[in-house]
Amino acid sequence: MxxxxxxxxxxxxxxxxxxxxxxxxxxxxxxxxxxxxxxxxxxxxxxxxxxxxxxxxSLQFEEQWQAEGCEFIAGVDEVGRGPLAGPVTAAAAILPKNCSFPGLTDSKKLKEERRDYFHALLTEQSLAYKVVHIAADQIDEINIYEASKKAMQQAVEELGVQVDALLVDAMSLPLPLRQLSLTKGDERSASIAAASVLAKVERDRYMKQLAENYPQYGFEKNMGYGTKIHLDALERFGPTPEHRRSFSPVQQCL
Incomplete structure (x- = not known):
């Protein structure tokens, strides 16, 4: 044979x-x-x-609350607090029961290809999800912490589902819902990890699109963070409308 x-x-x-x-x-x-x-x-x-x-x-928190009668448990996370330009972005996501996304974790620990892979799965299979951007001018108006909180709260409120409980990455939200704030929640909770990936991918895509309008700043690579190319461009060309004027390196260029 x-x-x-x-x-x-x-x-x-x-x-x-x-x-x-x-x-x-x-x-x-x-x-x-x-x-x-x-x-x-x-x-x-x-x-x-x-x-x-x-x-x-990573489903331990979700399963515990489901056993206590909670049906719709949303994970909430944000990305983009540190950049000098672009929005702060938050996402809320409700995963289906008995789901399986092996390898899903904190978006910062995943390569871009894997983030895109999970983003496609999550947008297709999540019971509900919402991504919210808070623009630079609003960040300047209310500060980055409050803007992050606002984005996360808005993402929950716009899910289109009556949420029973929230798992939130390192923050408590001013919502009348049962919630648990988890340090390093995007590593410990599948739902928060899902929100982390959704927010990261959507913000990165926003910044890549922004790079087409402002190519000199290198947004498609630095995502608005203060890299040398970005800081040199800031000094040479000044800030764009997408820059956070309340952030020190941008203030210095005004």
């Missing part, structure tokens, strides 16, 4: 759905190339199992 080529085996293992009997037969294949691919496959399966276990653990 003709043996399958290494390329065919690799395709079947990593891009299709191999059955256990076929994999067991591969383990008897003495070719070094086949055994090497099997080692890679086993490692990938183990890593995926670890991610699934970690995601399951």
């Amino acid at each position: 003709k043996q399958e080529t290494i390329a065919v085996i690799k395709q079947h293992l990593f891009y299709e759905t191999p059955n256990d009997e076929w994999i067991a037969s591969l383990r008897l294949d003495e070719r070094k190339g086949v055994q090497k691919i099997l080692t890679q496959y086993d490692k990938q399966i183990e890593q995926h199992a670890q991610l699934e276990e970690a995601f399951k653990a």
Whole structure:
């Protein structure tokens, strides 16, 4: 019987759905190339199992409240407090029960490709989600902390669902809802992690679009943070309407 080529085996293992009997037969294949691919496959399966276990653990707060009768539990997070330009962005998200998003965590720990991957899943599968931008002029008017809080509150209020409880990343919101403020919540709660990814991806896309209007500031790479290219452009061209004039490096250029 003709043996399958290494390329065919690799395709079947990593891009299709191999059955256990076929994999067991591969383990008897003495070719070094086949055994090497099997080692890679086993490692990938183990890593995926670890991610699934970690995601399951990150549902502990949601599951506890669901057991107490809460149906719609929203995770809330914000991104963009530190940049010199662009909005502060918040998101609220309600995940479906018994969901599984292995690898979902704090958006800062994910590469852009993975953030985009999870963003697509979350916008499709979340029971409800809302992303809110608070612009630079409002940040200057009420300060960045209050603007962050306003964005998060507005995201919850505009979910379109009567929320039962909130899991919020390191903040309490002035809403008459049961809520839990979690330090490093985007690492500890799946719902907050979902909100973190939604907010991060939407804000990054906003800044990349902004870069088309103001290419000299490098917004598509620095997302409004004070990199050397950004600071040099500020000094040379001055601030745009998207810059936060209450932030010290921008004030110095006025």
